Amino acid sequence: MNDAENTPTVPSTASQPLEDRVNNRSQRPSSAAFKAFMASNWAPSAQELPARDAVxxxxxxxxxxxxxxxxxxxxxxxxxxxxxxxxxxxxxxxxxxxxxxxxxxxxxxxxxxxxxxxxxxxxxxxxxxxxxxxxxxxxxxxxxxxxxxxxxxxxxxxxxxxxxxxxxxxxxxxxxxxxxxxxxxxxxxxxxxxxxxxxxxxxxxxxxxxxxxxxxxxxxxxxxxxxxxxxxxxxxxxxxxxxxxxxRLLKDAWEIEQMKIAVAATVEGFTEVVKSLPRALTHQRGERVVEGAFFARAREEGNELGYDTIAAAGNNATVLHWNRNTGKINAGELLLLDAGVEADSLYTADVTRTLPANGTFTEIQRKVYDAVLDAADAGFAAARPGVKFREIHTAATTVLAERLAEWGLLPVSVEEAISPEGQQHRRWMPHGTSHHLGLDVHDCAQAKRELYLDGVLADGMVFTIEPGLYFKKEDLGIPQEYRGIGIRIEDDILMTADGPVNLSAALPRKADDVESWMAGIYQEADGHIS
Structure with missing residues (x-):
């Protein structure tokens, strides 16, 4: 007997369009009986119309x-x-x-x-x-x-x-x-x-x-x-x-509520990250442990991440857009966490905190941290209705230039550094201090310059204040003790007629408060950091 004569015939794909072949894996039946059976005995769809959306x-x-x-x-x-x-x-x-x-x-x-x-x-x-x-x-x-x-x-x-x-x-x-x-x-x-x-x-x-x-x-x-x-x-x-x-430069009441929802979920995400640190310190890719902890909260409480999380430890924190998150987190290092939850409405938060991986800042870490915090506070103080958006950046970076001069790191005077012809302080703070925030993490990006950088702060604007200092290990222009320290503090700000409101104030900002907050989370979880 010829076995070939009894082998079922397999249809050739030679004439099958390439775009259709992706469905071959489903092995979907095509018989008329199957199609008729699939079309029968389904419950009717709901007839009652939904209520009008709040938006x-x-x-x-x-x-x-x-x-x-x-x-x-x-x-x-x-x-x-x-x-x-x-x-x-x-x-x-x-x-x-x-x-x-x-x-x-x-x-x-x-x-x-x-x-x-x-x-x-x-x-x-x-x-x-x-x-x-x-x-x-x-x-x-x-x-x-x-x-x-x-x-x-x-x-x-x-x-x-x-x-x-x-x-x-x-x-x-x-x-x-x-x-x-x-x-x-x-x-x-x-x-x-x-x-x-x-x-x-x-x-x-x-x-x-x-x-x-x-x-x-x-x-x-x-x-x-x-x-x-x-x-x-x-x-x-x-x-x-x-x-x-x-x-989108001015948010309405519904948008502001969505921003608050996104920020609240982000705060919860940061808490989950602190809970994950004991395990992160023992993992070869501790940054990924941190990233995963935040992502889980983002998916539980919102739609998605607003952008790829930056979970940068040690010298990685000096890489502004480090989101590979493949590094190890060592006790004694800092963890720069830049993350935001995107709400179901697609509005996103954008918050950064720099945390001591073992729960305690070293003396030099605290000195740099306090300088960045002072710069953030100066930016917040400058943010008032009627003030130009760019003045936030000027106020914050001036403080940073003053600190860099005090530490002997600036090669010129503060006045020369902050002049348009100077800008030497920007070696360690190369990015802008603020950007608008909303449906996009960098919202309103196509707006005209005169309405954005040269625009005037007004009731309903939502933006970040996020100064930082980044001292790379490879930077031979600074003393050894500073190298490998990257610090950024970022908050989400709502401008009102009465002044700015820090939407992310629930996350501690002062160094002592950060340490106490972290210690409280570990005590509640009966955990420890070593």
């Missing part, structure tokens, strides 16, 4: 501001697509911050969604504005469809339920439409305003497919496509991104 009214106000600024123009704000991490595994989805701000949506509900502002007669739009805004996205297919069980990226069987068009409309007070209608919504009547067309502004580099769709529409409707000046169109788009960034 909905605030998001509507933000959209009205944008409508007033871009009358007569179509605005396109994508959420962005899923991003592949490895083969058929995606990163957790996070929408573009401008999209999240204008819709109020966080978490991972709406990959590929797009918010479109359609211009209408002035005063006839949403809330008396000049646009009707519509959220376009792909609602979950019904359970009687093949996508339900066959699509591992969007099928409910694989990823769970997603809100429907009517549910999002109820939650957000925002018109919704199926993604299939998006292309027409973006491209219809595009053209130069002088010939009756509608000009588009797009938040670019968020979704390549939307970029291509808008560019094609502009090209196809141009009077002289071959000489179309893309630089002019890019400038239109950049103005929209700039406006979205500047819109």
């Amino acid at each position: 909905a009214e605030h998001a509507a106000t933000r959209r009205r501001v944008m409508s007033d600024q871009f009358k007569g123009e179509r605005l396109v704000v994508p959420a962005g697509p899923l991003k592949v991490r490895s083969n058929d595994s995606d990163y957790r989805f996070r929408p573009h911050s401008g999209f999240a701000h204008l819709t109020g949506l966080g978490l991972d509900h709406e990959p590929d969604a797009v918010l479109v502002f359609e211009p209408v007669e002035e005063g006839k739009g949403d809330d008396g504005g000049s646009h009707h805004a519509t959220l376009f996205f792909r609602p979950l297919a019904g359970r009687d469809t093949e996508q339900f069980y066959a699509d591992s990226r969007s099928g409910e069987f694989w990823i769970g339920a997603r809100p429907t068009l009517v549910e999002f409309k109820a939650r957000l007070g925002l018109a919704t439409a199926h993604f299939d209608e998006l292309e027409m919504a973006i491209t219809k009547n595009v053209g130069a305003p002088e010939i009756g067309g509608i000009s588009i502004r797009l938040v670019r580099k968020v979704d390549e497919n939307i970029d291509a769709l808008v560019d094609t529409a502009r090209y196809n409707t141009a009077k002289d496509p071959e000489n179309l000046d893309m630089g002019v169109l890019d400038a239109l788009d950049e103005k929209l991104s700039e406006a979205l960034s500047e819109l």
